[in-house]
Amino acid sequence: MPVTHTNTPAPLASTTPWQDKMQVWLPKLILSPTIVVTLICVYGFVIWTGLLSFTKSRFLPQFDFVGWRQYERLLNNDRWITACENLLIFGGLFIAICLLIGVLLAIFLDQKIQQEGMIRTIYLYPMALSFIVTGTAWKWILNPGLGLENLVHQMGFTDFKFDWLVNSDMAVYTLVIAAVWQSSGFVMALFLAGLRGIDSSIINAAQIDGASKPRIYWSIILPCLRPVFFSAIIILSHLAIKSFDLVTALTSGGPGYSSDLPALFMYSHSFTRGQMGLGAASAIMMLAGILAILVPYLYSELRGKRNA
Known part of the structure; x- marks a missing residue:
């Protein structure tokens, strides 16, 4: 068997x-x-x-609690008010311009152009640099005696003037220029990843119905990228609020305090002016600003998942 x-x-x-x-x-x-x-x-x-932040600490911690006195001093400090106003200008322009440039670059690269990898690398390269390097480089470029203005004068256009770096009314906008140059490529990468994740059948159906490409992007694709918009705004807001190294390298908060930001205010009062309690209060206020942006976003995300 x-x-x-x-x-x-x-x-x-x-x-x-x-x-x-x-x-x-x-x-x-x-x-x-x-x-x-x-x-x-x-x-x-x-x-x-x-x-x-609730103590009268100066050069060293002192745990003699003074209640909300440091926050009262902070809100009555002219330099802090100027720093907050500069943050609104810098942060608002920085976020808006980065979103605009990032979206346009992502749409441009989404057209399946030749040498896309090389172009994408060029756009992303500034993000590989530290803000110290970016600030130093743009300080040379925007210096009236060394950079762009001097170059244009040597070309024969002696009436050209670009002195924003030493102009107290315009110095804060030089921070916007440098920050946008560095971060726009990162925003482009976020939106390009979002565009590549959209189902192509939706676009094909819209094209069959006769919708033009600008109409498709405006009415169909960009609304689908709402989570990417939220993520980019959160990241850019965080970068704007904690900006310290870029300001230090590019303007040092000057001329005067015309380009000062809260992070530079916190550092100078905590470590160079011997007002640790006031500096700690400013740090907590910066944290509150970040939480004011982050908490509603997290709440909306969790609520959306719960409803789904």
Whole structure:
């Protein structure tokens, strides 16, 4: 009689209780140092800064609580008011121009043009630089005696004038120029990824119905990119509020305090002027500004998922 062979799977090796415990606890043990460092160095220092903002700390922490006095001083400080006004100008223009340029560049690259990879790399390259490098480079470019104005004068156009860097009324706009140059490529990458994720059948159906390409982008594609708009606004707002290195390298807050921003105000009062309590209060106000943008966004996202 023929002998039949059946392939029976080998029995799984039984694990010991110790091995079962290790499988449960090993990931937690590996992640625990990172969690502890994050809790201490991020959330712990945020709480510590909040406590300092209610004290009269100067060069060193002093835990003599004075209530809301530091916040009252902050709101009555002319330099802080100027810094907040500059932030509204800088942040508003920075976000709006970056969104406009980013969307247009993404639509341009979405047309399946030749050498798309090379062009995309050129647009993204400024984001690889630090804001210190960007600020230093644009400081040379915008310097009336060394940069653009001097170059145009050498070409024979001696009436040309571009002295925004040393003009107290225009200095804040030089920050916008440098920041937009660096961040527009990143916004383009966000929108290009969003465009590539849209179902092409929707576009084909609109084309069959006779819709023009500008109409398709305006009425169909851009509304589908609403989450990308929200994400880009959140990221750009965060960059604008915490801008310190760009201001330091490009204008140092000058002339005078005409291009000062809250981050530079916080640093100077905390570490150079011996007003740590006031600097901590300004840091908490900056955190509140970020939360005022982030919390409604997170709420809308969570609410949308819950309704879905």
